Amino acid sequence: MSLNFKVVLVEPLYQGNVGSVARAMKNFGFSDLVLVNPCPLEGEARAMSSHARDVLEGAIITSCIEDAVADANLLIGTTGITGSKFDEHIRIPAHVPRELKQHLQGSCGTVALLFGRENKGFTKDELRMMDMILTIPTSEIYPVMNLSHAVAVVLYELSDIQPGETPLADPFDTKLLMEHFAQVLDNIDYPEHKKEKTELMLKKIFGRARLIPREVQTLRGVLRRVQKNLVSDLKK
Amino acid sequence: MSLNFKVVLVEPLYQGNVGSVARAMKNFGFSDLVLVNPCPLEGEARAMSSHARDVLEGAIITSCIEDAVADANLLIGTTGITGSKFDEHIRIPAHVPRELKQHLQGSCGTVALLFGRENKGFTKDELRMMDMILTIPTSEIYPVMNLSHAVAVVLYELSDIQPGETPLADPFDTKLLMEHFAQVLDNIDYPEHKKEKTELMLKKIFGRARLIPREVQTLRGVLRRVQKNLVSDLKK
Numbered sequence: 001m002s003l004n005f006k007v008v009l010v011e012p013l014y015q016g017n018v019g020s021v022a023r024a025m026k027n028f029g030f031s032d033l034v035l036v037n038p039c040p041l042e043g044e045a046r047a048m049s050s051h052a053r054d055v056l057e058g059a060i061i062t063s064c065i066e067d068a069v070a071d072a073n074l075l076i077g078t079t080g081i082t083g084s085k086f087d088e089h090i091r092i093p094a095h096v097p098r099e100l101k102q103h104l105q106g107s108c109g110t111v112a113l114l115f116g117r118e119n120k121g122f123t124k125d126e127l128r129m130m131d132m133i134l135t136i137p138t139s140e141i142y143p144v145m146n147l148s149h150a151v152a153v154v155l156y157e158l159s160d161i162q163p164g165e166t167p168l169a170d171p172f173d174t175k176l177l178m179e180h181f182a183q184v185l186d187n188i189d190y191p192e193h194k195k196e197k198t199e200l201m202l203k204k205i206f207g208r209a210r211l212i213p214r215e216v217q218t219l220r221g222v223l224r225r226v227q228k229n230l231v232s233d234l235k236k
Numbered sequence: 237m238s239l240n241f242k243v244v245l246v247e248p249l250y251q252g253n254v255g256s257v258a259r260a261m262k263n264f265g266f267s268d269l270v271l272v273n274p275c276p277l278e279g280e281a282r283a284m285s286s287h288a289r290d291v292l293e294g295a296i297i298t299s300c301i302e303d304a305v306a307d308a309n310l311l312i313g314t315t316g317i318t319g320s321k322f323d324e325h326i327r328i329p330a331h332v333p334r335e336l337k338q339h340l341q342g343s344c345g346t347v348a349l350l351f352g353r354e355n356k357g358f359t360k361d362e363l364r365m366m367d368m369i370l371t372i373p374t375s376e377i378y379p380v381m382n383l384s385h386a387v388a389v390v391l392y393e394l395s396d397i398q399p400g401e402t403p404l405a406d407p408f409d410t411k412l413l414m415e416h417f418a419q420v421l422d423n424i425d426y427p428e429h430k431k432e433k434t435e436l437m438l439k440k441i442f443g444r445a446r447l448i449p450r451e452v453q454t455l456r457g458v459l460r461r462v463q464k465n466l467v468s469d470l471k472k
Contacts, residue, residue, distance in 0.1 A: 023378075023381075023382055023385075024381070024385050026375060026378040027374045027375060027378055027379065027381045027385070028374060028375060029374075029377070048382075050382075051380070136392065137396065138263045139262060139263060139395075142263055142287050142288060143263065144263070144287070145260070145263045145388075146256060146259055146260070146284075148382075149256070149259075149260050149263070149384065149385060152381075152388055153388055153389055153392045156389045156392070159373065160373065
C-alpha cells in the first residue's frame with residue numbers, strides 16, 4: 001500500500017484556476033484531481049494547465065462531495081483564517097501544512113485534500129465532514145489566497161512526505177465509530193445543545209490522532225461495554 | 237535593522253502573473269515589488285492582484301537588474317531544475333527554499349528574491365550575478381512552475397523566518413572582495429580557462445556563507461598580504 005493524495009476542488013468558479021491547479025499538481029508529482037460541480041472547463045482551463053493537460057483531462061467530475069471522497073480514509077479541508085468567531089468549533093483547531101505532513105508521515109491510505117469555492121469557501125455542513133482543518137499561515141491584513149496558490153503551497157509541503165506502513169482507518173469503520181459515539185451520547189442523556197459540538201470535537205480528535213483500524217475496533221468494543229453497563233440498560 | 241525582502245520580477249511577460257504575484261506577496265506579508273522591464277500592466281494585472289492592488293501600484297519599475305537590486309545585500313535567483321548539464325557551474329549548487337530560510341535566520345539586511353522570465357528564465361549573465369541559486373523541488377516530469385506559484389511557495393517558506401542582529405555584508409564591499417580575488421588570480425597566473433568558474437565558485441561560497449562585514453574586511457586583509465608576498469611582487 002502507499003499514501004495517495006487526491007485534490008478535490010469543490011464547485012470551483014473560474015476555469016483558469018482549475019487549469020492552474022492541474023499544473024501545480026503535476027509540478028509536485030500529484031495527479032488525482034476531482035472536481036465537484038465545476039464551472040465549464042474550456043480553452044482557458046487548458047491554457048492555464050499548460051503541460052498538465054493530462055491531469056486536467058483525467059479529472060473526475062462528481063455532483064457531490066460524498067462521491068468525490070468515497071474512497072478516502074481522511075478528509076482534509078483547507079480554509080482561510082477568518083477573523084470571525086463564528087463557527088469556531090468547526091474551524092478550530094486548524095493545522096498548518098507542516099503539521100499535516102508530520103501527521104501523515106509513515107502512513108498509507110488515501111487522503112482527500114479539499115479546497116472550497118473561490119468566493120465563500122466551504123459551507124458549514126461541508127466543514128463538519130472534515131477530519132482535519134488545514135490553514136495556510138498568511139498575513140492578517142490579506143489572508144485570502146488565490147485557489148491555485150493555496151493548492152501549490154499545500155502540495156509543495158506534502159511533496160517530500162515519507163509514507164510508511166501504518167494504515168489509515170477505513171472511512172466506513174470511522175463513520176460507524178462516530179455513529180456509535182452519538183448513540184452513547186443519547187444513551188447517557190447528554191444535553192442536546194452540547195451534542196453537536198462534542199461530536200465534532202470527537203471527530204477532530206480522531207482525525208488528528210490518525211486512527212489505525214485496530215484502534216477503531218477497540219474503541220467500539222469500549223463503547224459496547226459502556227452501553228452494556230449503563231443504568232438504562234441494567235434496569236432492563 | 238531588520239530583514240527585508242524584495243521580490244524582483246525580471247521582464248515578466250504576462251500581466252496576470254504580475255498581479256497574481258502581488259496578491260501572493262500580500263498574502264504572506266511582503267510588499268516590496270520591483271519589476272524590471274515588465275509587460276504593460278493594465279486591467280488584468282489589477283484584477284489578478286485582487287486586494288493587493290496597493291502592492292501592484294507600489295511596484296518600482298526599472299530598466300535593468302542592476303538598478304533593481306542596488307540596495308540588496310544578497311541576490312537570490314530562483315530557477316527551475318533543468319535536465320541539461322549546460323551551465324552547471326552557474327546553476328549548482330542550488331538550494332531549496334527551506335535551506336534559504338535556515339541560511340537567513342538571524343540576519344538583518346535586504347535580500348532580493350529574483351524570478352526570471354516565464355519562457356526562458358534568466359540569461360547566463362544574469363545567473364552569474366546571483367549570490368545564491370534557489371530551486372523549488374518539483375517533479376522531474378514537469379518541473380516548470382507558473383511564475384506566481386513559484387513566488388507563493390518561496391514566500392510561504394520565508395514568511396515565518398526569524399530575523400536577527402547579524403548584518404549581511406554590504407554589497408559594495410562584497411563586490412570589492414570579488415574583484416580583489418580576481419586580481420589575485422591574475423597575480424598568480426591562474427589558468428585563464430579556469431578563472432571564470434573559480435570566480436563563480438568563490439561567489440557562491442561567499443553567498444552561502446552569508447558573510448558579515450568584518451569577515452569581508454579580514455578576507456581582503458588576507459588577500460592584500462598574499463599579494464605582498466607573491467614572487468612577482470618580491471622580485472620588484
